[in-house]
Amino acid sequence: MAYEFDVDDVTFLTSQRGADALADAARLPLTDASLLKDVPTLRGRHAPHEAALVETVRARRRAVGKLEDADELLLSDTSLQQSTPSAVAAHRAADIAGRHPGAVVHDVTCSIGSEMLALSAADGLGGVVGSDLDPVRLAMAAHNLRGRSGVQLVRADALAPCSQADVVIADPGRRTARGRTFRLDELDPPLLELLSVYAGRPLVVKCSPGLDYRMLRDRFGVDAAIQVTSLDGGVREACLWTEADDLPERRATVLRTVGDGAVHVDELTSDDSDEVDDPGVDDWIVDPDGAVVRAGLVRHYAHRHRLRQLDPQIAYLTGDTVPAGARGFRIVDRLGVTERALRSVLAAHDCGSLEILVRGLDIDPDRLRRKLKLKGSTPLALVLTRIGRNGVAFVCEPGVRH
Known part of the structure; x- marks a missing residue:
């Protein structure tokens, strides 16, 4: 559980003495494995604020890449989340x-x-x-x-x-x-x-x-x-x-x-056109960004990038190219979704590692991967979805972001 600061902690951390203590704490590993050693060290130097120091330094490290100037902020794990x-x-x-x-x-x-x-x-x-x-x-x-x-x-x-x-x-x-x-x-x-x-x-x-x-x-x-x-x-x-x-x-x-x-x-935006060609299957499967899917703008995205849907009710798109910034999967095979058929085809493609994407079907990717018992050396992707009432599996090259 994250440490909850009090006003005394903040008063200390914002003082020159606190700034020096933070610099001292930042020189320690403060990993899960090292805390049993590091906390007594800080307690001996900066009690009773050792917990606040640990929480601040660890939160700053986690904030890198999320918050600008993370190493200068006062924050906790809870506030960072x-x-x-x-x-x-x-x-x-x-x-x-x-x-x-x-x-x-x-x-x-x-x-x-x-x-x-x-x-x-x-x-x-x-x-x-x-x-x-x-x-x-x-x-x-x-x-x-x-x-x-x-x-x-x-x-x-x-x-x-x-x-x-x-x-x-x-x-x-x-x-x-x-x-x-x-x-x-x-x-x-x-x-x-x-x-x-x-x-x-x-x-x-x-x-x-x-x-x-x-x-x-x-x-x-x-x-x-x-x-x-x-x-x-x-x-x-x-x-x-x-x-x-x-x-x-x-x-x-x-x-x-x-x-x-x-x-x-x-x-x-929803003001953009959503006119697209009839559903079908082309060379690539395109997985639209999650913001597009959650905003209900899949058809609008397809129109902008000259794509079409695999199925009117499914968020996967297909086309001859992949839009800039999007993730695409080049199709190499198509089959049904039975485990026996999947195991046979993936073995034929020498599949050794497999990324599995699922939409429109009740399939647990991790459970399926274990049951496929892959033994090859080629990395592939498997897109499982539904076209009409039928489950369909697309064996693809590994996903690439263009």
Whole structure:
């Protein structure tokens, strides 16, 4: 279980003595295997703050690649898990600044301030306010945001508006005592209460990628645009934008780091055409980015890249080429999905290692791989899906990202 900081820990860590202690701790391995040795060492030098030092250094190491300037932040494992990747936050901040030039933005669940770092760096905003009920997280945010101009922090409940900011951002907590939750009434603060409290003001709410936004619209009458964002192939969040009549109903934002801190942005919306040719099978199977799939924009993606579907109900696409940034599998064989047939064909292709992708069928990839008993030397991929009512297996060359 992650260590929970108190205000005394933060006061220590933000002092010169604490900075020296963090540098001292950073020189130790602090791995799971070395903690039994490292913790007593730190206790002897920096008691009673050895646990805070360990938690900070280990969290900083895990944050590399997710948060910019990770080695300068105060954070814990829990707050790191809750933090939005810097690339995603920066893209959203630029989006808000472009849509609301000069706006003051209020992050009502600011935690350690990772979202505010992106907002305060965005060109064109008029200021940034952050609030949270947790005095420890606010103290950590104050450290992380030091030196940033136009930033204010205040202790307040997200459901008790304390500013007249032009735009509000919220990131409800998605963990309970039982673990991660997907129930709207168990979010902290509850999603529907947030939407009610800030009705009439532009509100941006970060949610789980699995958010059922159709249910929000159809059952609860929530009038909001949905944006699903991925980063380097992993879906990071679904985001609700209220008071956004100028936005399309659905957006898929695909972010890809391309080196030197640059991020390539590809965006698809429900306003784009979704006209595609009749389903079929071509040379390649294309697995669209998860943001495209979760935003319900597979046909729109297919139209843009001159692809078509294998089946109208399945998210796999097919074509003669693979779009830039997408992952494709060149087909080498096609057969049914019985284990006997799969074992025979894979043996004929000298398959030794196998990546298995499944959509539309109730098949456990790991269990199937064990039962296939592969003995060859050639790496292959197996795409299992459904065309009409029939299960189909495509033996493919290993997946490549173009």
